Amino acid sequence: MEYPKCDFIICNSSSSQEHGSEINNLLDDPLCNPEHPIKVTFEDVTSAAYKIKSGIKNTPCEKSHISQLTGMNIFLKKDFLQHTGSFKERGARYALLMLDEQERKKGVIAASLGNHAQAVCYHGHQLNIPVTVVMPIIAPIMKIQKCREYNANVVIEGQNMFEAKQKAYELSKERGLKYINGYDHPHIIAGQGTLALEILEQVPDIDAIVVPTGGGGLLAGISVAVKTLNPRIKIIGVESERCASYSQAMANGKPIYTPIEGTLADGLAVPEVGYNAWETSKDLVDKMIVVNEEWVALAILRFLENEKCVVEGAGACGLAAILCGEMDEFKGKRVVLILSGGNIDTTILGRCLDRGLAADGRLVKCRVTVSDRPGGIAELCKLVCSIGVSIKDIIHERAWVTSDVFSVEVIVVCETRDYTHSVELHNLLQEKYKNFVFENFPAHPRSLSTSHSF
Known part of the structure; x- marks a missing residue:
């Protein structure tokens, strides 16, 4: 690759104008110039592979237990096993x-x-x-x-x-x-592409590789390596709906500033795709999938339960794309998911698991109006426990109940075995109580192994 001869420049991209006057005074990186983007080549990736091999782990790419639930042959490239976790x-x-x-x-x-x-x-x-x-x-x-x-x-x-x-x-x-730009420096992109070379050696007859996408560096490096060696393999990018900067770049025809929101996939929260990454990957990506937060949380849960892998939101996005049904065309095919990182804060992990359980219909919150006479709440608890449902939390409220002064509204948070078990609880409470509702309960099962709904 040839680098442009330039000093620091003033950023005058369209994204700068949208972000406000403050960015207009920002000194930009000379190797990430929107006017002269650098296209990373396959030779750059192979050079990187040779130079870094003594200091980087060749991480495993193994068939996943999740394969039998998805109808796909899924292989997991576990790059979260690098020394620093990504x-x-x-x-x-x-x-x-x-x-x-x-x-x-x-x-x-x-x-x-x-x-x-x-x-x-x-x-x-x-x-x-x-x-x-x-x-x-x-x-x-x-x-x-x-x-x-x-x-x-x-x-x-x-x-x-x-x-x-x-x-x-x-x-x-x-x-x-x-x-050193974390996602758009040419050497960064080339280095990330070495991951693809390992995958192609580890897994034969690949049909698709799913790549978490933020600033686009990983996507660019992988796409140029894979498409050079085997153009038949589909490159699928995945990003969160709360930071969908690559999708916006595709719609705009070039990188554009995209407002981002707080997301479980914080590693992908880049408001603008890198210019070099875009130039390298724009003609090589076969599909870009945008997933919502519930699917990301559910994917984190699935990895923990089925693979005993703790991955961060960005690393779980590939599985989220499968869970939400956006990759059904690959049923029966061989698909590689890149688990890009495992650096998730322990407190955030707890919240992700709770959100994943809720999205899966296994952590439910219901409001029930019961008698405020002695034994009313006890009867509700006994009924819930009679089918093996675990009560995680219970709160009762008298002041805002409009039916009568002898009633109390009870909010119960329960944990069930699966979606079907939650449906059983729903039907049981509906038969017993006149005023009853499940809050934020998924209308359809998100568990891959269940098919019940109500």
Whole structure:
């Protein structure tokens, strides 16, 4: 690849105009220039594979137990088994190895919420290259601490990634540090593509590879490697509906600023696809799927229950695309899912599992109006327990019940075995109580092994 001869430039893209005047003053990365995007080649990927192999794990790609539930032959590329818990190490190591001697001495700088920061810090530590990372105040404390353990200079600044990147750009110019974009630097893209080379060696006769998509670096690297070696294989991108920047780029014909919202797939929360990633991948992607948060939560739950794998939201998006029915054309086919990362905060994991159980119809909340005379609530609890349903929480409310003063509304949160068991509970309570409703209960089963509804 040939790099454009340029210094830092002022970003004048359409995304900048939409984001507001603040971004117009942002110094941008010379290797991520919207006017001169760099198209990463297959030769770049193979070069990266050769150079990083001594420092990167060749992670397993194994057939999944979930295959029998989906009607597909699913293989899981478990790149969350890298030392820092994500595929980001591939690109980070290659970008560091490609620095010249002067750049190595001065060091590098990056901006990240977590995975890219950890990868650069770890491999910088391994290669004796000074690393500075700028992390916004919303970055998980655990990830900040990990970066410090690798002797990195950690700067906590900015309310979000935009402000953190702005600070990183400023420090890069002030201190002469090489800035490494986490998803659009050409060496990052090439490094991520090495994952595809491993997959093609590990799994024969692949029909499709499903790639979590945020800034597009992983998608670009994988698509150029796969389509060069086997154009028949379908490349499927997946992103959350709360940060669907690649879909917006496809609709717009080029990267465009896309407002993002809080998402379980925080690793994909990039408001604008990288220019180099877009130029590399735009003609190679066969399909882009957008999934909602409930399917992501359910996928995290499925991986934990069926594979004993703890993956973050971004890594679960591939399975979410299958669960929501957007890949039914691959029934009976061989499909590889990339489990891109496992760095999920333990408190967030708990919330994801609860949301997954609710989406699966196994954690239900019902409102029942019962008699406020002695034994009314006890009778309800006895009825619920009679069919083996576990009561997780119960609250009763008198002030807002409009029927009569001798009634009380009870909110009961229950855990059931499966969707069918919840339907059984619904029917039982409906027969017994006049005023009864299930709240936010899925109209149809999201469990792949059930088919009941009401």
